[in-house]
Amino acid sequence: MRSVIAQALTQALRLFITIAATCLVIRRTGRIGCPLGVGSPGGEKSMYRLMLLAAALLLIFAEGPSLAADEPVYEPASDWVELDDTIPEEAGGSPLLRARSVTRVDGDVLQTFAELLYRGSTPQAVQNISRLTAQWLPEKGNLRVHEISIIRGDEVIDILEAGQQFTVLRREEMLEKSLLTGLLTATLTVEGLRVGDVLRVRMTTELSDPALGGNVQGVQALATEAVQIGEAESVLLWPQGQQLDWQVLNGNPQATVTEDGAMNRVAIPLPLDEGEDMPRDAPVRFQMPPLLEYSTFGSWADVSSTFAPQYAAEGLQLPSDLEERIAEIRSRHDGDAARAAAALRIVQDDIQYLMNGLNGGNYVPQAPAETWRQRLGDCKAVTLLLLAMLEELGIEAEPVLAHSRLGRMIPQRLPSALAFDHVLVSARIGDRTAWLDGTGAGTREADIFDPPPFGYVLPLRTGGAQPFEIETQMPSRPQEIVNVRMSMLGSVDMPLIADVEVKMLGPVAIMVAEALRTLGPDQTKELIREALLETLPGSGLVTDTAFAIDEEEPSVTLTGTVLRTRLFSRENQEWSLALSQMADDLRVRANRTKAAWRDIPVVTSGLQHSLYTLVVELPEGADYALEGDADFTGTIMGRHIDRDTRLQDNIVKMTERVRSDVLEVDADDLPAAREAGRRARADLPKVVAISDVPRMWDLVLADAPHPQIQRIDEIFDAAEEAYADDPVHVLTTRMRYYYGVRQIDAALEYVDKVLELEPSVDMYTWRSALNHFRGDDDAALRDARLAFEFDPSSYDAREILAERLILSGDVDAGVALLDEQIELGGSSEEEAKFSKADFLGEAGRGEESVALFDELLDEGPVTPKLLNARCWIKGLNGIDLDGAIDDCNRAIELARDPAAYFESRALVWLRMGEPAKTLEDAERALDLAPDRINARWLRGLALTELGRPKEAEPDFYMVREYAPPVLRTLERFGLIPEG
Known part of the structure; x- marks a missing residue:
């Protein structure tokens, strides 16, 4: 209609x-x-x-x-x-x-x-x-x-x-x-x-x-x-x-x-x-x-009986070639369900949709023979054609009026044809009702008993009928099947590699398949990338994209490899990996607090059925445990969730099936749904490391390159070709990765490529940092100048140039840059004051640095960050050590995350000749934040002074190889092991 x-x-x-x-x-x-x-x-x-x-x-x-x-x-x-x-x-x-x-x-x-x-x-x-x-x-x-x-x-x-x-x-x-x-x-x-x-x-x-x-x-x-x-x-x-x-x-x-x-x-x-x-x-x-x-119209029965004669299928003549197709259905398929599905497929596949309102066609369907001849028809035309075919097959069926969006409103409406905008076929097969929509796509035998989400419908019968509500149910088969296999064999902080497969079935697959046939190569890659990235949180690079279309199922399968930054997170001294992707979906955001809204239902995401399988190969060399609700069965906002999670031999596998049979949720049910969602979110499954885990530097410092690093290199090579339309994105990501694995020359190569394509303050400062890392301070200073010349209004460029000048010995020039920013005021004024004090302290002008920190603390507010900075500079320069201990103690008391402050106090204890206390605080810092490079060096120094040099060697080796700039700073202040 x-x-x-x-x-x-x-x-x-x-x-x-x-x-x-x-x-x-x-x-x-x-x-x-x-x-x-x-x-x-x-x-x-x-x-x-x-x-x-x-x-x-x-x-x-x-x-x-x-x-x-x-x-x-x-x-x-x-x-x-x-x-x-x-x-x-x-x-x-x-x-x-x-x-x-x-x-x-x-x-x-x-x-x-x-x-x-x-x-x-x-x-x-x-x-x-x-x-x-x-x-x-x-x-x-x-x-x-x-x-x-x-x-x-x-x-x-x-x-x-x-x-x-x-x-x-x-x-x-x-x-x-x-x-x-x-x-x-x-x-x-x-x-x-x-x-x-x-x-x-x-x-x-x-x-x-x-x-x-x-x-x-x-x-x-x-x-x-x-x-x-x-x-x-x-x-x-x-x-x-x-x-x-x-x-x-x-x-x-x-x-x-x-x-x-x-x-x-x-x-x-x-x-x-x-x-x-x-x-x-x-x-x-x-x-x-x-x-x-x-x-x-006097009643719904009048509406029903008025339009019923227009859909009378008995005695309609069908073209001979269509009769042959119907005979083929009889011979090839057994049972009414298979035959009805086969007839529906012919209508869906062979008849293109065209609403023809000419010659009385707004309510009157055109003859089946004409629809078949033209291979064109609207819902009325294909419904009558399908009814005629089912009549030939001996399957009991009738037309049903529906509204695609306002079906639940029908009981409030006056009887008329205006309450509907669609007509489809309802067929009786055994003791079940099949719903056959000729204007749909991709319907197969497994789907025909899935009720459409139309609410109330009106059968068209000669004797009249009343509207009735279709009972909704979950789709019989998934509309989407996602399989993700993540390789994290290197370390918890290395990029992960995910092989992703997204399979879409039914009507969605038909639409996607058509898009894939018509899009150009670049647009096809982009469509697949977006679909694959939806399966993982955050952004990433997608390579090796491909698709396959299965006309029979029908389905479209999208595949590719995703290179993603790490997913492991560290909190409360614990490394963990969240497994479920449903955290946001479980949040009930519906608001019915207004008095006028309290009786208004909430629309759900519709009838759905999806299957998500995740397999994770965890980093080697650690032990893991599952926490949270590994096996969950529950219903939240009409969505039925079944989860199964297993961990064995450092491989975790989770399967989540989500099915919905509800189109609306009553407002009265929201509080319970909100609480159920909150509980489910709080208890989502995660993998927790219960022993020390391998870190990126373990791979970097290994005798031989780890296979994970080699494969990441291959993915980057493929990405440079795949992202020809966005080379800067790939080159920048690759540059940052190479810095992380300490391939500094390679990182410099890629930052140079980015600068050729798209110069920016960020890239010049990156190159300055990379040159500083490799000990080429002249080049580092040159790049800092280039960053500042590129955009003198950038505070980041000003700050890095000031730092390079001060640490290279041109203190007055560096301080002048920061003083200019301080005089300008604005949001960067306090940061410039802090940087000035910090850089002077790092340059060995400890008394000036401490005096500036004193001023900042006197101006207020007193923050752990300021107290710790003053403590560190005092310890680094060996001045006012008792005052430094007081600063660190106060910072630790005020801090929520005191790892850096234990590290600073360890330095002061070392200066005071207290290696045992140095060791204790360094280990406290590393327990909270294993990334504290200074704490590792200080632990090595403490162990050496305590007569345990063999235990210190791993820390010294790690700092020397992984963090040369830190080592040069410590050496400049005489913080090196004896001998």
Whole structure:
């Protein structure tokens, strides 16, 4: 079933609403999309122009015979329309002065008069309102144009009488959406309109449709205060002897109901109260604008019986080649389920979707033979074709009306065909119901018993039927299967390698397969990259991408290799790896605290079924344990979660299956769901290292390169080719990685490549740091100057140049740079003061450094960072050691993470000749943060002084090989082992 969308000034003003709101309704209530220009090229301008017209007309009619002219009829308004020639006042500066519609029902004919009055108060407004566009359906009735006048003071200029008329075009604006609406389009540019003029437009449309069995139906959206209108009213008229029901949904208008001669009259003054804002996760039916609907259907059974004859499949003649296909189904498939699925596949695969509203086709399906000949059809056409095929196969089936988004609203609606926008087949197979949607894609036998998410549906039966609610259930098979195998064999802080496979099944696979067939190579790679990266948190590089399409299943499988920065994290002296990807999904964010929201359900992510399998090869040389809820079964916000996790031989495997059979969750259930989600998040499974774990430096300092490092190099080589469109991303990532594994020459090679392509302060400072690491301080200073010259406003560039100058001996120049920043003030002032004190201390000017830290502490606030910095500088320079101990003690007391402060106190104890205390504090620091390089050196010095030099050798070796700049600083202050 398809609705017909008519615009303002084309079909009478039968619904008032902003264009944006109208488009929202249309998008969410059917497959037609928004015909008013929003979302299309030039749509914003079109939206603005139509808002000035204050029009928005959602006429949902049926098709009828050819009754009317292909040209507008120019004539005076009918006697049943009361005309008002007064000019109302403007409302809030809006150009729209009046918007009035009168809808008249008489037998099976629907007439709608519309009057629009708006002022061209600005040149832009004149330009917008002077271009009129009208559309109408000649098969339904005439478009009658009564008046288009310019009112200038007391003068009324009739532009129709002056000879201006609409130019009629045939334009299928919805063809790109596979819709043939049958609309005619007429355009007119009003000549002579001036700033200050008032433009008045009056028109009437007529509609009649034999397919409705003598009935009339309609729906109008009613304008709210979101639209500023001087005067507005919507009127409904019908004869006293004719039965007609009407109601307003989602609104409480002050409607006036009277008898006007022989006619009943309902008048609704507009605009209505805007009402409460709705939460974004509310069902669509709660977000609809106020709707006036009316219908002469007496019951749902009347609707059912009226349309049932159009889908009678018995005795329909099918083409011979289709009969052969049906015979093939009988011979190749056993059982009704397999045969029904095979028939459905023929319809889904061989018939392209095209909604044809011509020749009465809005409600009347075209003949199956014609659908098969053209290989084109809409939901009505393919439903009738499928019913005829099932009739031949001896399978009991019937057509069922549904609404794709508003099915749960049907019990609140008046009986009419307007409550539906879709029709499909319900087949009885044994004691089960199969749902066969000919406009779907990729449905197989395993899927046909999965109910669609349509809420209430109406069977079409000769004797009539009542709507019933489809019970939702979980999809029988997964729509997505994800397999991830992560290799972390090197160390907990090395990049990991993940081989990822994402398999999509069913309708999603059909769409993705079509995209993959039509996209170019670069776009295909990008699509696969994005899909694979979704399976892992954070960013990464994806290489070796590939895809495979299986038409029979149907499925699309995407594969690739992901290089990702480390996933292990360290907290509370513990290395751990979170396994589940559901932490964010388990968070219930729905808000129903407002009184007006407390009874509004929450929309879920829909009926779904997914399977996620993760296999992790953990770093060798450590022991691990599982913590959290390794095996979980529970339901949160309608999603049923089953998890199984196992750890054996340093390989962990987790499988999570998520299935949902709920479309909405009641607001009353939110507190329990929120608490269940909180508990589930707190107890997600993780792998915890229960012994010392290998670190990156263990691999770097090993006698032979680790295989993981070799494979990462290969992945980077592949990435440079794969990311030809973004080489800087790959080169920068590779440069940072090589620095991490201490391949400094390689890192310099890649930073040079980045600088050739895209110079930046960040890259010059990186090159300065790399040159400093390798001991080339001249080159380090040169690059720092280049960074500062590239962007003198960058504080980072200024700071690194100051540091390089001070440590190279040009103290005055470095200090001057920082003093300039301090004088400028701003957010970097305090940081510049800290850096000045720190750099002077590192340069051996301890007294000056301490004096500056004293000033910072006197200015306040007293922070652990400042206390520790002063403690470290005192220890490094061997001054005021008792005061240094006090500083470190206070820093440790105030700190949340005192690793660096234990390290500083270890240095002071060493200066004071307390190697045992040095060893104790160094080990405390390393227990909290194994990355503390200075603490390792200090531990080695303490062990040496305690007569345990063999135990010190690993620490000394690690610092010498892994952190030469740290070693040079310590050596400069005489902190080297004796001998």
